[in-house]
Amino acid sequence: xxKIAFSSPFAQKDEPKKDAAEALVADKDPxxxxxxxxxxxxxxxxxxxxxxxxxxxxxxxxxxxxKYFMPKHKxxxxxxxxxxxxxxxxxxxxxxxPIAEEADIRExxxxxxxxxxxxxxxxxxxxxxxxxxxxxxxxxxxxxxxNCYVIPLNTSIVxxxxxxxxxxxxxxxxxxxxxxxxxxxxMVVTEEIDNVSDLGIFIYQLCVGKETFRLQRRDQxxxxxxxxxxxxxxxxxxxxSFVVETKICHQ
Numbered sequence: 001x002x003k004i005a006f007s008s009p010f011a012q013k014d015e016p017k018k019d020a021a022e023a024l025v026a027d028k029d030p031x032x033x034x035x036x037x038x039x040x041x042x043x044x045x046x047x048x049x050x051x052x053x054x055x056x057x058x059x060x061x062x063x064x065x066x067k068y069f070m071p072k073h074k075x076x077x078x079x080x081x082x083x084x085x086x087x088x089x090x091x092x093x094x095x096x097x098p099i100a101e102e103a104d105i106r107e108x109x110x111x112x113x114x115x116x117x118x119x120x121x122x123x124x125x126x127x128x129x130x131x132x133x134x135x136x137x138x139x140x141x142x143x144x145x146x147n148c149y150v151i152p153l154n155t156s157i158v159x160x161x162x163x164x165x166x167x168x169x170x171x172x173x174x175x176x177x178x179x180x181x182x183x184x185x186x187m188v189v190t191e192e193i194d195n196v197s198d199l200g201i202f203i204y205q206l207c208v209g210k211e212t213f214r215l216q217r218r219d220q221x222x223x224x225x226x227x228x229x230x231x232x233x234x235x236x237x238x239x240x241s242f243v244v245e246t247k248i249c250h251q
Contacts (some may be wrong), residue, residue, distance in 0.1 A: 034178050076103045078171030081179045081242040084122075096179050099236060099243055103168050107161045110134045111202050124245070126218045130202050131158050131239065138245065139203040141210070142233055148207035149248055150199060151187060151215040156182040157241040167241070178241060186232070186247045187215040215248065 081096035099123065104113040114129040125144040132138070136153045159167060170176040193212040196204050232249040 059117070067169070074105075076105065076165070076168035076172055077101070078103065078168045078238075079177065079242060080238055081177060082182050082238075083179070086094070098239065101153055101237060103164065105161050105165050105168070107165065109202070110161060112158070112161055112164055112239065113202070114237060114239060119236065123234060124234045127235045127237065128206060129235075129237060129239075130206050132200050133160060133202045135203075137199060137203060139199070139206050140235060140248070141206050142235065142248070145233060146210055147197075148210045148212040149189070149215050150193060150203065150207070150212060151217070153202060154185075157183070157185075157189055157244055162238060180238075180242045182236075182243050182245055184245045184247065186218045186249065188218045189213045189250045190216050218249070 017184070077099040077100065079098055081098050083096055099119065100117060102115040102117075104115075106112075110133040112131040112133075114127075114131070116124075116127045116129065118126045125142050127143055128141040130139045131153055133153065136155075138151050138153045138158070139152075140149045141147075142149070158164075191214050193199075193207075193214055196207045196212050232247045235246045235248070237244055237246070
């Protein structure tokens with residue numbers, strides 16, 4: 001008896017499909033591995049770039065904080081007591097008035113910046129003063145009037161930066177409180193300055209946007225008759241071992 005075996009057509013079709021699937025998987029495996037390596041490298045690169053940006057931000061931010069919040073120059077504070085009465089010989093018990101200042105002295109720039117606060121015991125005006133030893137100019141900013149005044153630097157009154165630093169260093173200790181005298185000087189306005197950019201960067205920063213006038217020293221004898229009719233604000237300050245009263249008069 002002859003047996004006839006029938007092969008299922010579905011079995012024959014499943015085998016090619018299985019082979020094709022295995023071949024497809026075998027073909028895709030290298031690509032999957034390659035893409036996986038590329039993705040891993042990309043993530044590492046992005047992580048490194050992110051860390052670099054964070055580090056750069058920390059460095060730049062620290063530099064900005066140091067630049068804008070740390071003091072560039074040491075600011076000195078000093079106080080003196082001065083005798084105001086002109087006729088000292090007749091005063092049995094002289095009365096000394098205190099005066100305080102803050103000084104930003106920049107020896108490298110050859111500049112002294114003096115801040116005169118509102119006085120407690122006199123009618124003088126608060127002011128900011130710049131002494132430019134390179135340009136030999138002094139600028140007064142009357143903080144009460146808002147006007148700026150420029151005059152040639154008087155080196156017989158104003159100490160150079162190194163000597164000023166020594167003076168304020170002694171005053172800052174509090175153990176050195178000299179009792180000194182008052183020197184008066186009188187200035188008169190001669191003309192208005194339209195352009196302050198030629199006066200140096202420090203005086204420019206002090207006077208820009210403000211009415212600025214040029215001063216000259218007045219002959220005391222010639223100005224005696226005009227004093228009562230003029231409005232002459234005063235600024236009391238010290239850049240030496242004595243106190244100076246600067247009177248500024250408009251003609």
